[in-house]
Each structure stands twice: as structure tokens, then as C-alpha cells.
Amino acid sequence: MQYDLEGRTKKFSKDVMALLATIKIKDLNRNIIIQLGRSVTSVAANYCEANAASSRKDFANKIFICRKEIQETKYWLEMLATTNTELKATLRPLWSEAHQLTLIFNKISSSLRKNGGIKN
Secondary structure, rough: OOOOOHHHHHHHHHHHHHHHHHOOOOOOOOOHHHHHHHHHHHHHHHHHHEEEEEOHHHHHHHHHHHHHHHHHHHHEEEEEEEEHHHHHHHHHHHHHHHOOOOHHHHHHHHHHHHHHHHOO
């Protein structure tokens, strides 16, 4: 079975950005919203770049960035739930998707290290 990971990361990014567009910005959540927007869009952008990589090393580098950015996205989703408790139920499926993407990027990273001798 083939998965469209590029489409999945783009959809996830769009879903998070759509939610962020609805949130009233306050002093307490301003930085969280900005950082979450940056990290979630970075995941999709870096995965698109990975698919157009010029070498195995370039591909691996972009995947490692995806892995780091999705971890950061999970953190900011958690912080947003802390500052906007009314969003907890809405954020739960987004955090779950971020977790699934984390597992996927961890697996890809592990395979790259194991099969290609690429160090992290």
C-alpha cells in the first residue's frame, strides 16, 4: 500500500493553520500561535523538498528536519491547549496526527541510518 505522505503533511499543515486563523490572539498565546504556524508549515515544506532532493544525503537531511519540526509542532499544540483550554477537544486529533507523523518520520530516519550509513 502506498501512502501520500506529501499530501498528508500538507493537509495537516492546512488544518492547523485553519484552526490558528480562528483563535483570538492574546499576549499569552501570541508566540505560541506564531511558533506553531512556523513549525507545522516547515514539516510540509521540508517533506516537499525531500521529495525533490538532489542526493540521498540531501533527502536524509530534509527528513531529519521534518522529524525535528513535527516534534516541535507537538510541543506547541500542547502549549496551545494549555493557554486555550476551550480548544483541548479540537486540538486532540491534531496532536494525534502529529504523533502519527512523528512515528513515520522516526521510522524513515531509522531506516536511512540503518540502510545507508547516514548519521544523525
